[in-house]
Amino acid sequence: MDCKVFDTIIIGAGLGGIRSAQELLKNNLKICMITSKDFCSGASFYPGTWGLGMVGPKNEEDKKDLLENIIKVGCKLSNPKLSSILVDKVNDEINLLDKQGINLKKSVDEDGVIPCFDSNKRRWFGFDFKTGKDAFYKILDNENLTLLNKSKVINIFNEGETSKGVLIEKEDKSIELVKSKSIIIASGGYTCLFKHNFSLELDSPIIQYLANKVGCELINLEFIQFIPAYMKPMYKTVFNERVFKYITIKDKNGEDILKDVNDIENLISERSTYGPFSTRLRSNIIDKILFKYYQDNNECAYFEYPDNIEGINDTLIYNYFNWMKESKKDTDKKIYITPFAHACNGGIKINEDASTTVNGIFACGEATGGVHGADRIGGLSTCNALVFGAIAGKSASKYCKNSTFKDFDLSINYDLKKESKDYSRFKNAIDEIRKILYNKVSILRSKESILDAKNEIRKIKENTFNIELSTGDKAMLESYIEFSFILLDHMLKQGKSIGCHCRVDSQTK
Template sequence: MTTRWSGSRKMRLSKSKNFDVIVVGAGIAGIRAAIKAGEAGCSVLLLSGGPIFSGSSFYPGTWGLGLIGPESPADEEDLVQSILKVGCGMADEKLVRSFVSGIGPAISEIKGMGIRLKEAKKQNEKDFIPCFDHKHRAWHGILFESAKEVFSKRLSELTVEQMPFSELLEITKRDGQITGGVVFQKGKGIQWFGCKALVLATGGYGGLFERRLTTNDVTGMGQWLGLQSGCTLINMEFMQMMPGYVTPCSKTIFNEKAFRFVSLYGQEGNNLLEKFPNQWEILIERSTHGPFTSRLPSREVDFALVKEGEVKVEYQPEIRNHMPEFIKTYFDWLWEQKHLTIDDEVTISMFAHAANGGIRIREDASTEVKGLFACGEVTGGMHGADRLGGLSTANGLVFGGRAGKSAADYAKRTGVDQTKYCYFDFWEIPKREIIRKGMQTIMTGAAMVVREGKALTNAVESIDTLMERCIQKPTTDPKAAAASRRLWGQLHLARAILQAELLRSESRGSHYRKDFPELSANFGRRIQICWREGGFRVGFEPQEFERREIG
C-alpha cells in the first residue's frame, strides 16, 4: 500500500486488493453471508472487529443460541401473526412473511452441513414456549462448538479470506454504487479494499451504553456507515433491555425462566415487590420473557431493578426439588463455564442487550444503496417493538444466507471499478475515552428502561456538547484515526436514537416513556432515520421528516 498526503489531513490510499464481496461482521449472519457468497463462486473478504465467530452470536455471557421456527408449514401463519402482534404494529408484514417462510429451509440447511442442534427432551414444558409467544414452536439450540467447527471448515474450503480484528471505517462509492471499504486492521494500519458488493453484518449498538450484554466489537458502526451511505434506519427506539449478573460474574445473562422461583431484595434487605399483593403472579409472568416490555404488568419487576440499581436474588427451595429441563440446562452451563451453583449469592441489574431496529432491508437483504446489503442485528423491520425469543438467531440464518447470495448475484453482473485509489480524511479526536464514557453515561441514564421527555431532551443537548469537544486534529496514527472515526459515528448514532425516542411520545413494547406510559393510536407508525444532504432527518414514515443538521 502506498499513501500520500493531500492538504492537511487527506491521505491517498492505493487499492490493496479487489474482492467480489466484502462481508463485515463474523457472527452467525456474517458467516452465513460469506459462505453463501463463496459457494456462488465469488472471492470474499470476511472482516471482524474481534475474532472470527464473535459478536452477540457468540457472546460468552450467554448460555446458548436459542433458535425457533414454525412447527410445520401450517404453523407459519400463526407465527407471522404472533410476530406482528408482539411487534405492536412496528414490524413490516411483507418482510415478516418472507422471514418466516425462510426459517425452516435455513434450519434444514445448517443441519445438512453437519451442525449439531440441541433438542429439548421435554419439548412440551412451558419453559420451551418462546419469549413473548403464546404456544410452543419448533425449538432448537445451536451448539457453539459444533457451529464453529463446521463453519470454519466450510470457510476454509471456499475462497473466503478472513481478516479478524479489523474494522470498517468508511464505505466508498462511485456514481452511487459501492466500490469498496476503508479498513483498519490491527497491526497493519489503514487500507482500502475494492469490492463489487458489500454486506453489513456488524450487529447491534450495545456499545453506546455502559452496562451491556455484548462484546466490545458491537459498536453501532454498521448502522452509522449504512446511514451515511444512503440507507434508512428503522425502529431504532426499540431495544431489548435484559437482566444480567453484576456479581459474581458480571455481564452474564440471567435466565428469566427462574424468576418464578426467586425473591428479590434491595440493598437494605427489603423485598422489592412486597407492596404488590400479587407479587408471585408478577414474577410468574416475568419468567415468560427475557427483555423488558412496557406491555405487561411484569414491567414492575424491571422498574424495581432500575430503581434499586443492583438487586440480590434468592432462590426458593422449590427450584431445587422440581427443576425444569430448560432451567437445569442453564445451571449446568453456569457450573461448566462460570463455576457457579444455585447456592452462590447473586446480584443482578438491567443491561442493554439487543437491537430490534436497524438498517431497512428488502426480502433479499438489499438496501436502497446499489451494491450494499445487510443482515442480522444491524437490520430492522422483521421484528418490531418487542421480539419473540429465538428469532434473533433465525434472523441471522435467514437473511445472512440471503445477503450472501444477493451480494454474489449483484457482483456477478457488475464490472470491476477501475479506480486505483481513494482519499481518506485522516484525523483524530483528543481525549476520546473520556468523551466515549460520557456518551455511554448519557445513554445509560436516558435511553435504558425508563425514558422521559425532559431527560431525553437534556441527553440530546449533552451529546451536542460532547460533539463540540470533538476537535479533529491531523494525525499519522492509524489506530487513533480508527478510534476517532468510531467515536464520531457513535455520537451521531446516539443522537439519532435519542431523537427517535423523544419523538415517540407513548409507551410501546420495549420503548417506555414515563411521561407517556400508555400505548397511543396516534403513534402507530414506524419512525425512520434518513441521511440527506449532509444531515440526518428523524420522522414518521414515509415523508414527515424533521431536519437535523449534524455539522
Template sequence: MNSNVFDVIVIGSGLGGLRSTQELLKNNLKVCMITSKEFCSGASFYPGTWGLGMIGPKDEEDKKNLLENILKVGCNKSNPKLSSILVDNVNDEIDLLLKEGVNFKRSIDSDGVVPCFDSNKRRWFGFDFPSAKKVFSKMLEDKNLTVLSKTKVIDIYNIKDSSKGVLVEYKDKSLDILKSKSIIIASGGYTCLFKHNFSLELNSPIVQYLAYKNGCELINLEYIQFIPAYIKPMYKTVFNERVFNYITLKDRDGNDILENIKDLNNLLKERSTYGPFTTRLKSNIIDKKLFEYYKKDNDSAYFEYPKNIEDIDDTLIYNYFKWLKDSKKNINDKIHIAPFAHACNGGLKIDENASTTVNGIFACGEVTGGVNGADRLGGLSTCNALVFGAIAGKNASKYCKTHEFEDFNIDTPFDIEATKEDLEKFKDILCKLRESLYLEASILRNKESILKAKKIINSLKDESKNINLSTANKAILESYINFSLIFLENIKEL
C-alpha cells in the same frame, strides 16, 4: 483483480455474515470477510450466555399462528413481508445446519417449547457453538475467501453502484482501503451505546452510522431489548427469567424491593415467561423497580438462588444451570443484577432481497430493522441472521453477476498518534455518553430525561472538537456521538 479488490466484502463473522458467505462462495465469488474479533464471533457466539435458542413452526398451520404472533408482539411495527419470509424459510435453515453437522440441544418436552413472548409451543433447538464453528470453518479452505481478523471497519465508501470501498484498521494500527462491487453488512446491533451491554464491539465505529452516511435508511431505532444480567459476580452473565418465580430481589439491607407491589405473585409468574423488558405487559414494573433501585442507590439489587433449583422440571432452567455448572460459575454467592442492553430490533432498513436503500449494499441479522417489531419472540434473532444471511448472500451474488467493478482512487488517510491526554479524554467522552444514555434513555425515560441526554451528548460533541485522535478513534467518536443524537431523535418516552 488485485489483492485488495473483491466481489463482495462481508462485514461481520456472526451467523448472518457466515451464512451469507456460504452462499457467495457457492457462486465462486471472491469474498473478503472483516471481523474485529475472530472467525465465528459476535453475538452469535457470545461466551456469556448459556446458548442461543432457535424456533420454527411445526407445520403449515403453525406458520400462520407464528406470523400472527410475530406481528402482534411487534405491535405491528415490523414489515409483514419480511416477517413472513422469516417464517417461511426458518425450518429450511435449521434443517440445513442439521444436515451440515451442527448439533442442537433438544427440548425435554417432545411437543416443543413456548418461546419468550409467544403463546404456543414451537419447534425448539439449542444452538451448539463448538459444532457450528467446526461446520463453518470448512469455508476457510476455500481459496476465494479472505478473512481479516482483528480488523476494524473505520469507514464505508459508496462511489458507484459497482464501486464500494471499506477503510480498515489492521491489528498493527495500519490503515488500508479494500474495494468491491458489493458489501454485505452483518455487524450486529448498537447496544454498545449503553453503559451495561452485551456488545462485543466496544472499540469500533457504529457501522449503522457509516452506512447511514452513505444513504442507507434506518428504521425502528427505539426498539432495543433490555434484559436482567449479572453485575457481580460474573459481570455480563445472562440471567434466566424463568427463576423469577423462585427468588427474592433485595436491597443492600436485605429488604424485598418488590414488597409493595400489588398482585406480586401473578406479576412474577408473568415476568418469568419472557426475557427482555416490554411496555406491553404489567409485569414490566419489576424491571422498572430494578432500574429505579440502581439509579437511586447507585447499586444493584441482589438475590440468592434456592437450593436444588437446577432440579426443576423446565427445559430452559435445566439447560441454563447445566451451562453454569459446566462453565464453573458459582451460583452460591449473592447475585447482583440490573438491566443490560441486550439486542436491537431496529437498524438498517432492508427489503425482501436483504438490500438496503443503497444499490449494492445488503444487510442481515441484528444490524437490520423491520424483521421484528417492538418486541421479538424468543429464538428469532438467530433465525433472522440465518434466513436473511442466506438471502443477502444469494442476492449479492446475483448483483455481482450483473455488475462489473469500476476502479476508483481514494487516498488512505494520514494517521497521527494521539497524546496520552487526548486518549484519556476520548475514553472519558465515551464513558459519559454510555452512562447518560443508560440512565436517561433506556427503560425509564421521559421527555425531560431524553432532553437531558441530548444536552449531555451535544456538550460532549463540543468537547470532542478540541482533541486530536487517530483516524480510527476519531471515526469511533464521530459515530457514537452522531448516532446517539439520531437515536435520541427517534425514541419516545415510556
C-alpha cells in the same frame, strides 16, 4: 494506498456474515470477510450464555399462527413481508445447521417450547457454540474467501453501482482500503452504546452510522431490548427469567424490593415467561423497580438461588444450569442484577431480498430493522441472522455475477493517523456517552431525559472537537456522537410507550 479488490465485502463474522459467505462461496465469488474480532464472533458466539435458542413453526399450519404472533408482539411495527419470509424459511435454516453436523440442543418437552412473548409452543432448538464453530471453520479453507480479522471497519464508500469500498484499521493501527462490487453488512446491533450491555464490540465504530452516511435508511432504532443480567459476580452473565418465580430480590438490608407491589404473585409468574423488558406487560414494573434501585443506590438488588433450582423440569432452566455448571460458574453466592442492553430490533432498513436503500449494499441480522418490530419473540434473532444472511448472500451473488468492478479514486482525502495523542480524553468521552445513554434513556425514557441526553452529548461533541486522535478512534468517536443523536431523535419521535420503548411521560399505546 494499496488496495485489494473483491466481488463482495462482508462486514461481520457472526451468524449473518457466515451464512451469507456460504451462499457467495457456492457461487464462486471472491469475498472478503472483515471482523474487528475473529471468525465466529459477535452476539452469535457470546461466551456469557449457554447457547442461543432458535424457534420455528411446528408445521405448515403453525406458520400462520407464528406470523400473526410476530406481528402482534411487534405491535404492527415489523414489515410483515420480512416477518413472513422469516417464518417461511427458518426451519430450512435450522435443518441446514443440523446437516452441517452442528449439535442442536432439543427441548425437554416433545411438544416444543413457548418462546418468550409468544402464546403457543413452537419447534425449539439450542445453537451450540463449539460444534457451530467446528462446522463453520471449514469455509476458511476456501481460497475464494479472504478473512481480515482484528480489522475494524472505520468507513464505507459508495462510489458507484459496482464501486464500493471500506476503510479498515488493522491491529497495528495501519489503515487499509478494500474495494468491491458489493457490500453485505452483518455487523450486529448497537447495544455497545449503553454502559451495561452484552456487546463484544466495544472499540469499533457503529456500522449503522457509516451505512447511514452513504445513504442507507435506518428504521425502528428506538426498539432496543434490555434484560436483567449479573452485575456481580460474573459481570455480563445472562440471567434466566424462568427462575424469577423461585427467587426473592432483596435490597441492601435484605428486604424484598417487590414486597409493596400489588398482585405481585401473578406479576412474578408472568415475568418468568419472558426475558426482555416490555411495556406491553404489567410485570414490567419489576424491571422498573430493579433499574430504579440501581439508579438511586448506585448498586444492584440481589437474590440467592434456592437449593436444587437446577432440578426443575423446564427446558430453559435445565440448559441454563447445565451450562453454569459446565462453565464452572458459582451459583452459591448472592447475585446482583440490573437491566443490560441485550439486542436491537431496529437498524438498517432492508427489502425482501436484503437490499438496502443503496444499490449494491445489502444487510442482514441484527444490523437491520423491520423483521421484528417493537418487541421480538424469543429465539428469532439468531433465525433472522441465518435466514436473511442466506438471502443477502444470494442477492449479492446475483448482483455481482453479471457486473464488472469499476475502479475509483476516493472522493474524500484521508488524513491517516496512527496515534491518539488524546487517548484518555477519547476513552472518557466514550465512557461518558455510555453512562448518559444508560442512565437517561435505557428502559425509562421521557422527553426531558432524551433532551438532557442530547444536550450532554452535544457538550461532549464540543469538548472533543479538536482532540488529536488516530483515524480509527476519530471515526469511532464521531460514530458514537452522531449515531446517539440519530437514536435519540427516534426515541423522541416515538412519543408513546410501545413494545420495548418505554416513554414514562405517556400512556401505553
